[in-house]
Amino acid sequence: MAFTLPPLPYAYDALEPHIDEQTMKIHHDKHHQAYVDNLNKAIAGTDNENKSLEELVASAGKISPAVRNNGGGHWNHTFFWDILSSDGGAPSGSLAEAINSTFGSFDEFKTKFNAAGVGRFGSGWVWLISRDGKLEITSTPNQDNPLMDVADVKGTPVLGIDVWEHAYYLKYQNKRPDYLGAIWNVINWNKVQENFDKAK
Numbered sequence: 001m002a003f004t005l006p007p008l009p010y011a012y013d014a015l016e017p018h019i020d021e022q023t024m025k026i027h028h029d030k031h032h033q034a035y036v037d038n039l040n041k042a043i044a045g046t047d048n049e050n051k052s053l054e055e056l057v058a059s060a061g062k063i064s065p066a067v068r069n070n071g072g073g074h075w076n077h078t079f080f081w082d083i084l085s086s087d088g089g090a091p092s093g094s095l096a097e098a099i100n101s102t103f104g105s106f107d108e109f110k111t112k113f114n115a116a117g118v119g120r121f122g123s124g125w126v127w128l129i130s131r132d133g134k135l136e137i138t139s140t141p142n143q144d145n146p147l148m149d150v151a152d153v154k155g156t157p158v159l160g161i162d163v164w165e166h167a168y169y170l171k172y173q174n175k176r177p178d179y180l181g182a183i184w185n186v187i188n189w190n191k192v193q194e195n196f197d198k199a200k
Helices: 021-045 053-058 065-081 093-103 105-118 176-186 189-199
Strands: 125-129 132-139 158-163
Touching: 021 065, 021 125, 021 132, 053 065, 065 158, 093 105, 093 132, 105 125, 105 176, 125 176, 125 189
Parallel strands: none
Antiparallel strands: 125 132, 125 158
16 A cells, blocks of 8 residues: 655644745655655565555664665654644643653753754754653664664654754754754644653
8 A cells, every 4th residue: 555645734834934934845745755755666566565654664674775764754754744833832741740850851851852963963863752661862863763673772752853954954054953943943742742641
């Protein structure tokens, strides 16, 4: 069964001025679409054709690089769009308590998360994961994620931010720290809380 590109859950300009409309159009309609198209090509006529995206991601180390990279790209971006929102704000409830107890404060958490994102060499992702019931910050190269059997640090993603240049270059050029600083204005904390609740 072929995979399809899910529509953005908001308008392309909904995250302005923090993420610009043109970046969202190119990122979703071109980059994410390419991952979906290339994934469908890579699985056509193979044993992977009838597997779910979750199954493909979980067995990343046993499948072809094309399926791993494009399957990861499709999973990661689908996850990413859902945790962005024009509302912004801050975490509350049990998630805020877990962040505060793990990292000291929300500001400390953001500082450590951003440092992990800036420190990811080349292209990749930075994640807040739930691992053995505890929160942890990690990062992955390329389109890998912490659900993959090949991940250095495995866990359930609660929050994930794309640090590939295509996510920010039009607005922020090579200033990844500025992009990571701005993205906290457009996090959908209700969705992140939902991810946290499911991970528990």
